[in-house]
Amino acid sequence: MRRIPLSRRSHVTGFGSFETGLVEHESALERDFALLAAFDDPGARIVSQPTTIRFETPAGQRRYTPDFGVIWSDGRYELVEVKYRADLRAKWSALRPGFATARSSMRAMNGSFRIVTETAIRVPxxxxxxxxxxxxxxxxxxxxxxxxxxxxxxxxxxxxxxxxxxxxxxxxxxxxxxxxxxxxxxxxxxxxxxxxxxxxxxxx
CATH class of the missing domain: 1.10.10 (Arc Repressor Mutant, subunit A)
Structure with a gap:
């Protein structure tokens, strides 16, 4: 797990307290995702930065740490990356290999990987x-x-x-x-x- 740094975009860092425990976040969007997940599924267990995935590229070894791991009350497990759409577009070429590796790894474990932006979070x-x-x-x-x-x-x-x-x-x-x-x-x-x-x- 990596240490959560000061968020340069929104300066909203800290912990959210939910029924299943505290959840760290490093941006307002991550905080809102955790809030929404806890609201949708009271039994969901939300873990921030649950694992680091290492993978090889032509330029050498790289690593990727998803923002959240969520164990839903129905038993499903997924890794979730929370990104603003603008950041996703701007950094897509650099981010894509890590996302692809995470998706492949989760598929092998009967889990899933999902990218969530503000369009799915900032809703009524x-x-x-x-x-x-x-x-x-x-x-x-x-x-x-x-x-x-x-x-x-x-x-x-x-x-x-x-x-x-x-x-x-x-x-x-x-x-x-x-x-x-x-x-x-x-x-x-x-x-x-x-x-x-x-x-x-x-x-x-």
Missing amino acids: RLDNARRLLPLRKAPLDADLAMAARAIVSRMGTPTLGETVMAMSCDRVMALGTIWRLMARGDLAFDPQLAVGFETRLGVS
């Missing part, structure tokens, strides 16, 4: 992750939770706003309860769309 689902992920372990009033689930079940697929208005408690408490239930997966919604008062809810 990321805003949902930022809002809801911190609430996944937040305290939840059992009675309010039961009431919210009953309302959604009775109404079919109400909007978030309709559910808030149907609850008898303070609107702030109602909204907080619904967000917590969404974060825990107890109320279903389309995570691909930005969460708002028009978001349709269902009982998981």
